[in-house]
Amino acid sequence: MSLAAGASSADLYLVLACLGFAALLFCHNRKAIFLALLLATPTIPLLKNAINEDRPCNGLLTCPDDSGMPSGHSAIAFIFAAGSLGSPSFWFFFPAALVVGFSREYWGAHSLAQVASGAGLGVALFFISEELLIYFGAIKRRTHWKVKRFVKKRILQMRKSKKAGDVVPLKQSSRPPAKAPMVKRR
Amino acid sequence: MKELYRKLFHITFGAVIATGIYFLGRDDGLAALFVMLIAGLVLIQWKLSGFEEKVIDFFLSKMERKVTIPGIGALMFLIGAILALSFSKTATFAVVVLLVFAFGDGASTLVGLKGSHRIFYNKKKTWEGSIAFFFTASIVSVFFLGPTALLLCFILAIVESLPIPFDDNFTITLAGAALSYIL
Numbered sequence: 001m002s003l004a005a006g007a008s009s010a011d012l013y014l015v016l017a018c019l020g021f022a023a024l025l026f027c028h029n030r031k032a033i034f035l036a037l038l039l040a041t042p043t044i045p046l047l048k049n050a051i052n053e054d055r056p057c058n059g060l061l062t063c064p065d066d067s068g069m070p071s072g073h074s075a076i077a078f079i080f081a082a083g084s085l086g087s088p089s090f091w092f093f094f095p096a097a098l099v100v101g102f103s104r105e106y107w108g109a110h111s112l113a114q115v116a117s118g119a120g121l122g123v124a125l126f127f128i129s130e131e132l133l134i135y136f137g138a139i140k141r142r143t144h145w146k147v148k149r150f151v152k153k154r155i156l157q158m159r160k161s162k163k164a165g166d167v168v169p170l171k172q173s174s175r176p177p178a179k180a181p182m183v184k185r186r
Numbered sequence: 187m188k189e190l191y192r193k194l195f196h197i198t199f200g201a202v203i204a205t206g207i208y209f210l211g212r213d214d215g216l217a218a219l220f221v222m223l224i225a226g227l228v229l230i231q232w233k234l235s236g237f238e239e240k241v242i243d244f245f246l247s248k249m250e251r252k253v254t255i256p257g258i259g260a261l262m263f264l265i266g267a268i269l270a271l272s273f274s275k276t277a278t279f280a281v282v283v284l285l286v287f288a289f290g291d292g293a294s295t296l297v298g299l300k301g302s303h304r305i306f307y308n309k310k311k312t313w314e315g316s317i318a319f320f321f322t323a324s325i326v327s328v329f330f331l332g333p334t335a336l337l338l339c340f341i342l343a344i345v346e347s348l349p350i351p352f353d354d355n356f357t358i359t360l361a362g363a364a365l366s367y368i369l
Contacts, residue, residue, distance in 0.1 A: 051273065070272060081227065085255070086234040094227060113213040113272075116220030120268030123223070127262070128352055135351040141254060152236065 022080075022093075031139055033083040035129035036122075040079060043125070044072040044118075058108045071110040071118030074101040078122030097122075189299065192249040192259070193292040199260065200288020203267050204281045212277040219268045226261045233257065266355035273363035282330045283362030286342055290323030291354060294346060308349040319343045334369050341365060 048067040057063035077097035084090040101119060104110040110118070133139045207215035229242065233256040246256055255261075267284055274280035298315020305311050320343040327335035345361045346354055 047273070085227065085231060090231050094231070098224070111213065112220065113216040116216040116223070116268060117272035119220060119223060120265050120272065123227075123261075124265045124269060124356055127265075128356065131351050131353070 028087050029083040029126075029130065032126060032130040032133055033079060035133060036079045036083070036125040037076065039125050039129060040072075040075055040122070044070065044075055044121070047121075048072075053114070055114075056108050056111045064109060068110050068114045069117055070121050071101070071104050071114045073104055074110070074115045074118030075122035075125065077101065078119040079126045082123040082126035188249065188251075189295060192251070193295050195245075195249050196259075196263070197288050197292040199263060200284055200292075203263075204284040204288065207267070207271060207277060207284070208281045212271060212280070215277065216268065216271055219264060219271065223261075223264050223268065226257065226264055230255060230257050230261065262353045262355040266353075266359035269356065270359040270363050273360070275366040278330060279366040280363070282327045282335070282338070283342075283359055283366070285326045285330075286323040286339055286362065287355075287358045289326045290319040290339065290342065291346065291358070293322035294319035294343075305347055308347055310349070311347050316343050316347045319346055331369075338362070338365055338369060 045066075047070060051069045052067050053069035055063055055068035074097070077093075077100035080093040081090065081097040084093040097119070101115040105112050105115050130139070134141050203219075206218060210218060233242065233246075242257075249259075250256065251259070266287065270283045270287075271277065271280040274283060294311075294315040297318035298312045301312030301314030303313040305313055305316065320339050323339040323342065324336055327339060331338065342358055342362060342365075345357055348357075350357050
């Protein structure tokens, strides 16, 4: 109950810890997500104090004391949604982020504008963290999406032909083998 | 040619979003951008999962740079618009920041590609591009802010030319939002 309504730091850290644990298990962008969470921890209170916009407080539960812009819960939830982009876990984290965002609005803790602002901030923090880690060499840049799709298609083709019992289906095909798209690094 | 299409789309997209925010206001504008952000994330996920759609594929083949995520440019612009609108002092200032970014960045890339005088602190960019940013952005924004627009465009042109590793959708819009409290 208090999780839905509250903006106390204890609640925030509980949400952060639960989603962080899930991300550790399921997300392939763990490092960027954790750096984004580290960046979000001081950024969100700083922005709340700087903008100092009131919460709507017209919901069903008691209203938190601090300012409302941007929504910290939405920001954190959308860090995970952005971090899981491109993996099957997106279909878990993205609806979860929407539920977190809209529940904040439903309970009157935030307006929709504050939730939107938090969501935008969360996605931005994730991509900033990813760029920072790439810049300092901690992670490699992602594979180009066309190359990834090409590899996926070839693997599926090979699996199908294996099931059908063909010995060398791709090399002996009458069609010339498709070339992987050429991709330059940025 | 791809860069020309890309920047024309960038300018048009920016102008449409800025006009929408101007008429909708801050709260409704943010709600509309939130819906677009949700749709954008779902479309990118579908595209990464192998989903093919003729219209989207046409736009991606004509305008997308060699990037690791399809449609990331448009998504970054949306996020930049959300950040500008959230953190600017007034909605009008956010509209100006978006117009400056859309027109200035578009002009700086198109002119800068033809330029030959490299900026000493960022060899990837040219003086011609930064000057084009300043003049184009000034023409667009002076109607809203008056002479203050010149100072805003000058500072944002410098920010745009800096060798920062982050996407300029974030740097310019956040710098613009911060300037709304100073200017």
